[in-house]
Amino acid sequence: MTDIIRFQFRQLFRTRIVHLANIMMLCIIFILLFLxxxxxxxxxxxxxxxxxxxxxxxxxxxxxxxxxxxxxVCGDDFQDKTINHELTAGRSRAASFFGxxxxxMIAAPLTAVSLTSIPYVIYGxxxxxxxxxxxxxxxxxxxxxxxxxxxxSAFFIFLIFVTKKQLAAVIGALGTTxxxxxxxxxxxxxxxxxxxxxxxGMLSLTDLLNLCKFDNWRTYDLTLKSFYxxxxxxxxxxxxxxxxxxxxMTAVWLLLGYHFFHxxxxx
Amino acid sequence: MQTIDLIAVAVCVLGCGGLWRLxxxxxxxKSTKWKLLWLLLPVLSFVITKRGPDISLLPLYLGAVIAALxxxxxxxxxxxxxxxxxxxxxxxxxxxxxxxxxxxxxxxLKDFEALFSCMREHYVLTEHKGIDWDALYAKYQPLFAxxxxxxxxxxxxxxxxxxxGEFHDGHVGYSHFKDDNDAxxxxxxxxxxxxxxxxxxxxxxxxxxxxxxxxxxxxxxxRNGTVITKWDGKxxxxxxxxxxxxxxxxxxxxxxxxxVIFRLDSYPDIDNEIFWSGVLAAGVGGExxxxxxxxxxxxxxxxVLPKIGExxxxxxxxxxxxxxxVQAGNLQWTKINRTTACLRLKxxxxxxxxxxxxxxxxxxxMKDEIRSTILRYQTEGVRDVVIDLRSNExxxxxxxxxxxxxxxxxxxxxxxxxxxxxxxxxxxxxNETGSYIKGKEIAFQGEQLLGDGRVILLVNSETVxxxxxxxxxxxxxxxxxxxxxxxxxxxxxxxxxxxGDFGTLSFxxxxxxxxxxxIFIDSGIDRQSTDGSGVQIIPFDETAIHALFDEHQDYLMxxxxxxxxx
Numbered sequence: 001m002t003d004i005i006r007f008q009f010r011q012l013f014r015t016r017i018v019h020l021a022n023i024m025m026l027c028i029i030f031i032l033l034f035l036x037x038x039x040x041x042x043x044x045x046x047x048x049x050x051x052x053x054x055x056x057x058x059x060x061x062x063x064x065x066x067x068x069x070x071x072x073v074c075g076d077d078f079q080d081k082t083i084n085h086e087l088t089a090g091r092s093r094a095a096s097f098f099g100x101x102x103x104x105m106i107a108a109p110l111t112a113v114s115l116t117s118i119p120y121v122i123y124g125x126x127x128x129x130x131x132x133x134x135x136x137x138x139x140x141x142x143x144x145x146x147x148x149x150x151x152x153s154a155f156f157i158f159l160i161f162v163t164k165k166q167l168a169a170v171i172g173a174l175g176t177t178x179x180x181x182x183x184x185x186x187x188x189x190x191x192x193x194x195x196x197x198x199x200x201g202m203l204s205l206t207d208l209l210n211l212c213k214f215d216n217w218r219t220y221d222l223t224l225k226s227f228y229x230x231x232x233x234x235x236x237x238x239x240x241x242x243x244x245x246x247x248x249m250t251a252v253w254l255l256l257g258y259h260f261f262h263x264x265x266x267x
Numbered sequence: 268m269q270t271i272d273l274i275a276v277a278v279c280v281l282g283c284g285g286l287w288r289l290x291x292x293x294x295x296x297k298s299t300k301w302k303l304l305w306l307l308l309p310v311l312s313f314v315i316t317k318r319g320p321d322i323s324l325l326p327l328y329l330g331a332v333i334a335a336l337x338x339x340x341x342x343x344x345x346x347x348x349x350x351x352x353x354x355x356x357x358x359x360x361x362x363x364x365x366x367x368x369x370x371x372x373x374x375x376l377k378d379f380e381a382l383f384s385c386m387r388e389h390y391v392l393t394e395h396k397g398i399d400w401d402a403l404y405a406k407y408q409p410l411f412a413x414x415x416x417x418x419x420x421x422x423x424x425x426x427x428x429x430x431x432g433e434f435h436d437g438h439v440g441y442s443h444f445k446d447d448n449d450a451x452x453x454x455x456x457x458x459x460x461x462x463x464x465x466x467x468x469x470x471x472x473x474x475x476x477x478x479x480x481x482x483x484x485x486x487x488x489x490r491n492g493t494v495i496t497k498w499d500g501k502x503x504x505x506x507x508x509x510x511x512x513x514x515x516x517x518x519x520x521x522x523x524x525x526x527v528i529f530r531l532d533s534y535p536d537i538d539n540e541i542f543w544s545g546v547l548a549a550g551v552g553g554e555x556x557x558x559x560x561x562x563x564x565x566x567x568x569x570x571v572l573p574k575i576g577e578x579x580x581x582x583x584x585x586x587x588x589x590x591x592x593v594q595a596g597n598l599q600w601t602k603i604n605r606t607t608a609c610l611r612l613k614x615x616x617x618x619x620x621x622x623x624x625x626x627x628x629x630x631x632x633m634k635d636e637i638r639s640t641i642l643r644y645q646t647e648g649v650r651d652v653v654i655d656l657r658s659n660e661x662x663x664x665x666x667x668x669x670x671x672x673x674x675x676x677x678x679x680x681x682x683x684x685x686x687x688x689x690x691x692x693x694x695x696x697x698n699e700t701g702s703y704i705k706g707k708e709i710a711f712q713g714e715q716l717l718g719d720g721r722v723i724l725l726v727n728s729e730t731v732x733x734x735x736x737x738x739x740x741x742x743x744x745x746x747x748x749x750x751x752x753x754x755x756x757x758x759x760x761x762x763x764x765x766x767g768d769f770g771t772l773s774f775x776x777x778x779x780x781x782x783x784x785x786i787f788i789d790s791g792i793d794r795q796s797t798d799g800s801g802v803q804i805i806p807f808d809e810t811a812i813h814a815l816f817d818e819h820q821d822y823l824m825x826x827x828x829x830x831x832x833x
Contacts, residue, residue, distance in 0.1 A: 218763075219389065219776045220763075220777055221685040221686065221688065221706065221777060222761070222777075223707065224624070225625075229694075260303075260338075264299045
């Protein structure tokens with residue numbers, strides 16, 4: 001199995017479309033950050049003041065990265081029958097499944113979290129970090145994002161192994177992004193958003209968005225300038241819940257995906 | 268059990284039946300795709316429950332998972348057993364929901380804790396009004412704990428009304444969500460008590476008079492204006508204070524549209540509270556009440572009045588008649604007579620764009636509109652303007668500047684000051700004495716379009732916020748007279764909201780200051796707001812009562828026209 005894992009890593013690093021997509025997403029996030037930044041006072045907000053207002057959109061866009069990677073590593077191998085050849089060559093189904101699942105489960109969450117955070121590192125370097133929110137809190141939240149991303153990646157792996165089609169990855173990517181943006185915008189009246197909230201344990205989107213959401217109180221003065229007071233501390237129970245539920249659901253999705261693939265007809 | 272949960276249970280049990288039937292079929296077609304159907308139940312069990320998961324529905328979720336285990340087995344008999352076990356487990360959720368008193372319970376106490384602590388941290392008039400947060404918490408926490416136990420949505424609305432009423436601040440209020448409109452309306456109806464065929468109002472001379480009387484009282488000689496000396500042996504204002512509706516700051520909204528039908532206020536200014544001090548008395552009593560009144564000869568008489576219904580409708584009608592004003596669009600002009608026009612301002616908002624702008628030219632379009640209307644009226648001989656601010660619900664202070672600038676004498680006029688925000692403390696900055704620090708002054712230029720013409724402002728106790736602001740700016744101007752049965756509301760800090768699970772709490776969270784750095788307008792511990800001192804109070808007496816309740820006149824408008832004629 002290790003050679004399959006190694007090969008999948010090599011494929012990820014050498015596939016131009018992956019890099020191109022990541023760079024494009026990075027550019028989109030960065031441009032959006034700059035365009036939506038308030039310059040009315042001719043002084044841009046510092047990174048820690050700006051991040052709470054925008055990170056959920058950055059995360060929503062970065063969510064597409066795992067889909068693209070999983071689509072290429074898993075979906076593509078179904079399309080060009082690589083997996084069929086592997087199995088006829090005597091590889092076990094476990095090796096084929098986990099040989100693909102493990103590399104993307106490592107690379108996809110790391111890439112998504114990097115795409116979310118790199119623009120803010122650049123932004124902070126350009127306009128200052130500030131002290132609106134403790135940096136340690138931001139780092140903790142970004143690290144915790146790895147867990148929901150892991151759960152989401154496992155779900156996408158299950159989806160690809162059931163459908164055996166890259167198209168599922170494309171639809172999944174668009175659906176997930178739309179769902180996330182719907183959740184961010186608070187359009188809870190939309191039926192799919194209500195459903196997504198109840199899928200909380202399965203898809204982890206609400207966990208992800210809770211990490212992007214910094215409780216705050218906004219007030220304003222007569223010139224309508226806004227002032228924010230943030231309450232960024234995450235309760236320990238919430239941290240534990242995010243980690244435990246993510247790990248359990250990751251295991252469940254992988255188990256379901258593997259079990260399906262294990263007895264699946266490969267025609 | 269709620270219908271939506273019952274549907275979820277039924278669908279999942281039927282789903283188990285379907286899986287039981289498909290257990291063999293899946294073997295026959297030898298397709299792995301069929302297996303995915305076994306995963307459908309856990310998904311359905313969550314999606315159908317619109318209000319999210321509930322601990323009482325645990326058997327439903329467990330049953331769905333048990334049935335879903337069929338995904339992992341290749342033996343049809345085992346799949347069947349799992350489907351049956353799942354269905355039985357799912358059915359257990361019906362007694363579980365019925366037996367659990369906390370099934371789908373609303374967390375009223377949790378909501379109170381969250382909203383209360385937010386307001387405690389951000390309410391800007393704590394010192395000014397002498398709010399004792401600990402005492403309030405000690406008083407209301409047990410009430411909300413009881414509501415949480417009884418799940419009484421109507422009581423929740425009433426207790427929030429009582430709590431917000433304690434602040435005597437027109438900006439402090441709780442709006443329950445639409446789901447609870449019916450329960451809240453019923454609770455307010457119940458709190459207002461019984462109808463005995465009349466309402467009671469305090470007259471300017473301190474006596475109490477019957478108003479809005481039912482024809483059935485004519486046989487006792489009680490009609491609009493009859494002096495009521497006692498209500499069940501006590502003074503009407505003392506009785507009014509015993510009403511469950513006394514001191515509430517709450518409202519009744521239409522269930523469908525959400526539009527406010529009726530509002531009860533706890534008035535920031537004590538003078539307004541005194542004006543309305545007898546109004547709730549007429550709902551207090553049992554199957555009958557003993558009313559002592561003065562007959563036409565001035566002799567004290569007693570009548571036993573039976574209950575004829577609920578006081579709610581009569582009370583609403585009484586408030587509406589006294590507060591007056593007509594249903595009109597905002598910024599609507601009417602030519603009252605040859606020399607007078609009326610501008611009705613129901614709220615201080617012109618359009619969404621200007622409302623969210625603090626630019627000096629944001630209301631230029633509105634000003635152009637007002638200017639051209641005045642100039643047109645002037646060509647028709649109009650000299651004076653009545654600005655009807657009754658029940659003005661407030662809005663943008665910048666719109667106030669825009670409107671007032673049209674009528675104010677030429678030169679610069681001060682409106683109010685902003686306060687300074689302390690970025691380090693995340694609160695409004697204070698000096699060593701604890702007072703807020705003055706920031707930018709908001710001012711405007713007067714145009715005096717009316718020349719020598721006069722302006723009369725009509726106000727009532729519901730003229731609030733930016734409405735208060737307008738009165739404060741204009742009441743000292745030489746060409747302006749303010750008329751009302753009462754002063755304006757007396758609340759002018761800017762408002763903010765905290766959304767809870769079952770309603771929204773609004774409160775003053777943005778500081779506005781007067782030129783000397785004191786709190787702008789809002790009443791403090793003495794319950795005297797700093798606007799309204801220039802209001803020419805129109806006596807609420809027998810003449811006013813007859814005009815309002817017998818002749819259905821717009822009494823204040825008539826008084827304004829009379830004054831302009833003089």
